[in-house]
Amino acid sequence: MSVYEIRRTQRDDAVPDALERLRHWAHVAPLDIALRHKRHGDWYAWRWIDVLHDVEQWVDGLRSQGFDEGSRLVLSGAFEPDFLLLALAAQASGGTLAVVPAPASAEQARQIVEAQRPTHGFVQRRRELGLWLDAADQSPVLGTLICGQQPLIKSTGTAIISVAQLRLAASASSQVRAQQIRSKGIEQLWTEEGSEWQGGFAVLLEQWLGTGQALAFAECPGSVARDRRDVAPSGLVMSAERLQVLADEIESRLPPQGSWRRRLCDWTIADPQRGVRRLLRNRVKRLLGFEHLRFIWQAPHKAPSPHPWVGSFSREVA
Incomplete structure (x- = not known):
């Protein structure tokens, strides 16, 4: 299974100056559309100033979950606004990222956790939560899983929080209907x-x-x-x-x-x-x-x- 990492020291990964570029567009074109995503049949949009605001707010949400400069976030799933915003917020918090393919089995999830040693994880679909929870049970550091959907299972060890709950903690809600x-x-x-x-x-x-x-x-x-x-x-x-x-x-x-x-x-x-x-x-x-x-x-x-x-x-x- 291939796992690729976003390192803050590697300019080839186009991430070290991502926040600087985001601030640039929020300054020179604040009301231009930056992101569009269809959700429940409707198109939603974020302007550049909205994206910057959400990233800054999501930093607070991550901090409420114990994410700081010594933390590491592993993400898997389809690229969409929550994925981008969360990754940028983790970057702004000083933590490190690893972007990995969604595991097809508990063994693959365990291999990812063993190799990357993340403190936090982002899982887009709740059907994958079980795989990650099994891997977290064997990890001394993975303490929080963030799910793109409302989780339907509970864990006595690893904390599970939905993106909606993270947004609430961050007070971030800048998405606007595209119309x-x-x-x-x-x-x-x-x-x-x-x-x-x-x-x-x-x-x-x-x-x-x-x-x-x-x-x-x-x-x-x-x-x-x-x-x-x-x-x-x-x-x-x-x-x-x-x-x-x-x-x-x-x-x-x-x-x-x-x-x-x-x-x-x-x-x-x-x-x-x-x-x-x-x-x-x-x-x-x-x-x-x-x-x-x-x-x-x-x-x-x-x-x-x-x-x-x-x-x-x-x-x-x-």
Whole structure:
């Protein structure tokens, strides 16, 4: 199991100056949208000043749970606002972070805890709490687990607190329904990733805080395609593996190989800038939510996805 760490001394991880960059955007563009996330069917947004305020408040929430400069937080799950805010707050508190794939078994959770020796953990889904609690029982230091959902189990040893309780302790509640603030026509980055992307969290912070563009997240894995169409992002931040998933999604939407409709699609992609071909290609882009796409992040020295449609989008925005 791969575990990658965010070290405060490594500039390559784009984290040491994350707080400085956050303060910069909160100062120069305080009312611009920084984060968007769909929750329970509604889009919510945070402005840059909101993000800075929440991070500062979440520092207090973490301190109420005993998190300080000697503490270590391990995080796993999908990248979304709570994940980012908690990680930045832990960084602001002087602690260290480890971003790890969600364990598939109690043994994998135990290996993570044994290797990282965290004092605190963030678990996004309550169904994973049992795995982490088993590992915590064997750890001399892991004393607090923070769950993205309201926990339904209790522990006599490790403290379990929900994100909602942490927010209450921090008095942080800056999320606003997106309809109440300007959200149309803005430059937006999009990601469908989670902690299983090795090194991906540092990439995400670098692209988000480096560009000052809004960063948007789907409600859940099952709504990714629909929510991406809602956002129509200008940039994608994805691993090579996720781009392959996207290529598979495109393939599933195309007519079967050998059919006349598929030959029409292949004819379109061969020279998509002319006449009816351009119209057909634009329709595919709208179905994917890519009508405003101008940027696809790809790891250096990584070959693009073999699917010709993804390849054409990559060339177009290069």
